[in-house]
Amino acid sequence: MTRATLLTITRPTSAPGSAAEGDTGSGFEAVDADAPQVRLMDLGLTRGDGVFETISVVDGHPQALDPHLQRLAHSAMLLDLAEPDLDVWRRAVLAGIETHRSNGGDARELYAKLILTRGVEGTGRPSGWVFVDTAEDFTAARQGIRVVTLDRGYRHDVAETSPWLLQGAKTLSYAANRAGLREAARRGADDVIFVSTDGFALEGPTSNVIVRNGNTVRTPQTDQGILAGTTQASVFAFFEEQGFDTVYERIPAAELATADELWLVSSVRQAAPVTDLDGTPFTVDAERTAALNAFLLARTS
Structure with a gap:
């Protein structure tokens, strides 16, 4: 089995003084993925920061x-982190x-995880990594999943009323999302759709919601503290090519x-x-879903 590939980002942000000592100029370097990398007092570890x-x-x-990199920068802005040096991150990915592929990691589906933290407490120097490995086999999930709705504990307008709660940022603080998935498992389900306390459908712990009624395909609009989805945008492109109308809107949970x-x-x-x-x-149109996933897997942008 091919070992994972790990790169340390030695210049994770464009802020003065963010580069680590020994930065080669590329802004990143390959390191041993099995060797210790994170300092105990890194705020990403101790605070999920x-x-x-x-x-x-x-x-x-x-x-x-590029949409993923832009979303990384947006999340960093919401956390008041220094702006990521996106050219460095792009080259590192x-x-x-x-x-990874030259070392034998030639599986068709891989994934790259980008991590940016505030760094070791008191240093003012952020930490960053890019991790590449073989993706999990999601064949079964692409055929169908069982889902439960769970109350997220916030109104739909929490991002406007309480921006300090960081709804809409993709942060390392994922404990609540993982707890939601464990609750789903306790209820005999595979995944979750979170709903607001005032009754609107939001998103999954790691996913966006897509709803089809007739010739209209909808997704909850992102001003409700929802993470804007890169895959969701491609899903809309697929349905638009098929002649469907696509809409971002507030969707009452009861309509699901x-x-x-x-x-x-x-x-x-x-x-x-x-x-x-x-x-x-729910009845699954296996042919439509297979075509949708084929479209998603063939994306080049």
Whole structure:
């Protein structure tokens, strides 16, 4: 089995003084993925004070690389982190993929995880890594998943009323999302759709929600503290090519049960059709879902 590939970002942000000692000029360097890398007092470890992105890599191509990098920068801005040096991160992702494939990691589907933290407490120097490895086999999930709705504990307008809660940022503070997935498992389900306390559908712990009713395909609009989805944008492109109308809007959670089809979509897993939501069965159009996933896996931008 091919070992994972890891690059340390020695110049993770464009802020003066952010480069580590020994920076070669490329802004990153390959390191041993099995060797210790994180200092105990790194704020990403002790506080979850950092951001990340996970990029699907298909046939050596990182999908939606620029949108992922822009979202990394947006998340960093919401956390008041210094602006990431996106040229460095872009080159590091490409170098990591090339290194991994040249070392025998030639599986069709890989993933690249980008991690940026505030760094060791008191140093003012951020930490960054790019990790590349073989993706999990999501064949079963792409055929269907069982989902439950869970109350997120916030109103739909929390991003406007309480921006300090960082809804809409892809942060390392994922404990609540993981807890939601464990609760789903306790209820005999595979995944979650979070809903607001005032009754609107939001997103999954690691995914966006896609709802089809007739010829209209909808997703919850992102001003509700929802992470803007790179895969969701590609899903809309697929349906638009098929002649469907696509809409961003506030979707009452009660309307999910009346959908003709539901999907949870994300990088790496792609589109997972919902077969059951809170005990309500859904029919999966296997042919449409297969075509959608083929479209997603063939993306070049």
